[in-house]
Amino acid sequence: MPVAKQSEIAPAEGRLGVLLVGLGAVSTTFIAGVEAIKKGFAQPIGSLTQMGTIRLGKRTDNRVPLIKDFVPLAQLKDMVFGAWDIFPDSAYDAALNAGVLEKELLGQLKEPLRKIKPMKAVFDQSYVKRLSGTNVKTGKNKFELAQQLIDEIAEWKRKNKCSRLVMIWAASTEIFLKPHAVHKTLDSFEQAMRDNHKAIAPSMIYAYAALKSGIPFANGAPNLTVDIPALMTLADKNKLAICGKDFKTGQTLMKTIIAPGLKSRMLGLHGWYSTNILGNRDGEVLDDPDSFKTKEESKLSVLEYILQPEVYPDLYKDFSHVVRINYYPPRGDNKEGWDNIDIFGWLGYPMQIKIDFLCRDSILAAPIVLDLALFLDLAQRAGMKGVQEWLSFYFKSPQTAPGLYPEHDIFIQLMKLKNTLRHLRGEDLITHLGLEYYD
Ligand SMILES: NC(=O)c1ccc[n+]([C@@H]2O[C@H](COP(=O)([O-])OP(=O)(O)OC[C@H]3O[C@@H](n4cnc5c(N)ncnc54)[C@H](O)[C@@H]3O)[C@@H](O)[C@H]2O)c1
Numbered sequence: 001m002p003v004a005k006q007s008e009i010a011p012a013e014g015r016l017g018v019l020l021v022g023l024g025a026v027s028t029t030f031i032a033g034v035e036a037i038k039k040g041f042a043q044p045i046g047s048l049t050q051m052g053t054i055r056l057g058k059r060t061d062n063r064v065p066l067i068k069d070f071v072p073l074a075q076l077k078d079m080v081f082g083a084w085d086i087f088p089d090s091a092y093d094a095a096l097n098a099g100v101l102e103k104e105l106l107g108q109l110k111e112p113l114r115k116i117k118p119m120k121a122v123f124d125q126s127y128v129k130r131l132s133g134t135n136v137k138t139g140k141n142k143f144e145l146a147q148q149l150i151d152e153i154a155e156w157k158r159k160n161k162c163s164r165l166v167m168i169w170a171a172s173t174e175i176f177l178k179p180h181a182v183h184k185t186l187d188s189f190e191q192a193m194r195d196n197h198k199a200i201a202p203s204m205i206y207a208y209a210a211l212k213s214g215i216p217f218a219n220g221a222p223n224l225t226v227d228i229p230a231l232m233t234l235a236d237k238n239k240l241a242i243c244g245k246d247f248k249t250g251q252t253l254m255k256t257i258i259a260p261g262l263k264s265r266m267l268g269l270h271g272w273y274s275t276n277i278l279g280n281r282d283g284e285v286l287d288d289p290d291s292f293k294t295k296e297e298s299k300l301s302v303l304e305y306i307l308q309p310e311v312y313p314d315l316y317k318d319f320s321h322v323v324r325i326n327y328y329p330p331r332g333d334n335k336e337g338w339d340n341i342d343i344f345g346w347l348g349y350p351m352q353i354k355i356d357f358l359c360r361d362s363i364l365a366a367p368i369v370l371d372l373a374l375f376l377d378l379a380q381r382a383g384m385k386g387v388q389e390w391l392s393f394y395f396k397s398p399q400t401a402p403g404l405y406p407e408h409d410i411f412i413q414l415m416k417l418k419n420t421l422r423h424l425r426g427e428d429l430i431t432h433l434g435l436e437y438y439d
Pocket residue numbers: 021022023024025026027084085086087098121122123124128131133169170171172173174202203220221222246247248249250280281282285360361362364365
């Protein structure tokens with residue numbers, strides 16, 4: 001990730017193609033949202049790149065530009081979208097089917113959405129057991145499927161007259177995979193693709209194709225995907241930005257907002273029980289124990305890292321943390337997440353916090369996809385390569401350099417993100433020391 005202070009950033013000229021793996025609830029809510037914003041029907045609420053500001057210099061300087069005016073981001077009018085899915089439905093039909101956005105709004109966006117037809121997916125049902133579809137590529141082996149993707153990406157870029165591309169995985173959560181010996185080097189990874197090795201999941205084939213095509217890659221699901229040495233090496237070698245894993249929305253977003261607050265006041269934790277009811281296709285896929293296992297790992301690690309029981313054993317040793325997701329069709333995308341938090345305070349007296357978050361998963365995820373597409377493109381033009389830890393802000397399970405633990409506290413993540421932008425533009429980093437005001 002290293003990048004020089006005040007580095008040269010190539011201008012955002014021409015069209016930015018956003019390639020989405022998976023054209024489901026999140027992707028269609030994102031695309032429809034951007035199209036609605038382009039037409040002036042709505043505002044980009046929830047998007048830091050569009051609505052966020054950044055303070056520069058001293059508090060008395062009054063320099064607080066919008067982030068999008070401070071760093072050269074691509075403009076929404078220059079964004080075009082492509083996708084792969086195992087179902088052949090256009091973005092319009094897929095959005096209707098996902099049921100997140102109202103029919104009237106989608107009706108007004110019919111024209112741009114109908115044009116987006118998903119390309120045939122690289123898919124294998126052994127990695128997502130609850131799904132089967134027909135819009136799927138065939139090939140001799142996984143290496144050949146990757147070559148098909150590489151050719152298709154080049155053709156798509158030419159046809160859509162794009163100057164730059166980014167790829168984001170917003171497809172279903174795959175089964176839990178552990179790092180395997182074949183993931184160690186690029187050679188062993190490519191050989192394993194030729195051998196159709198089961199340690200190579202479809203998401204890895206897309207990531208490989210992106211990195212071979214010179215495209216930065218973000219992973220919105222908890223799958224291992226690009227978090228393996230072979231693909232991290234490939235990203236480094238080809239000077240490409242990568243980040244993941246698992247968009248931080250809903251319950252985990254609340255956890256990373258509340259847990260740092262409890263810790264900052266030295267309040268203890270006996271236990272945190274989280275349960276969800278969710279009725280969309282994501283919920284259906286996560287009803288399979290192997291896919292849920294991948295999600296569970298990603299959701300569970302958050303509290304351990306924020307609360308640091310090894311540093312504060314009197315407050316956080318052995319707290320109980322349980323996470324459940326229940327597939328409940330009537331609820332659709334409008335998830336309900338309950339948290340029961342058993343805390344303790346002065347002299348060990350117990351207290352409870354209850355949260356009932358009636359959230360809309362894809363409404364929370366869509367602005368993350370937008371920000372990631374724009375920031376990955378920025379990182380690329382600024383010459384930032386490898387794991388982009390400053391984008392941890394957007395992920396449940398942030399990818400880091402090997403051996404480094406992830407930072408989960410959302411306030412530290414935001415400070416890191418903004419300081420990275422200041423660093424890129426040669427501005428002073430903000431430490432909040434503030435002694436100069438009292439000299
Ligand atoms: N919505 C959220 O708040 C949120 C938060 C964090 C992570 N995620 C993750 O984002 C992903 C997308 O979520 P969603 O709600 O849009 O789910 P969804 O089920 O609505 O959409 C996923 C789409 O991916 C397609 N797909 C599956 N495997 C594919 C493959 N190999 N190639 C191409 N397409 C494939 C499916 O057919 C489906 O249309 C899931 O992995 C989910 O866990 C979502």
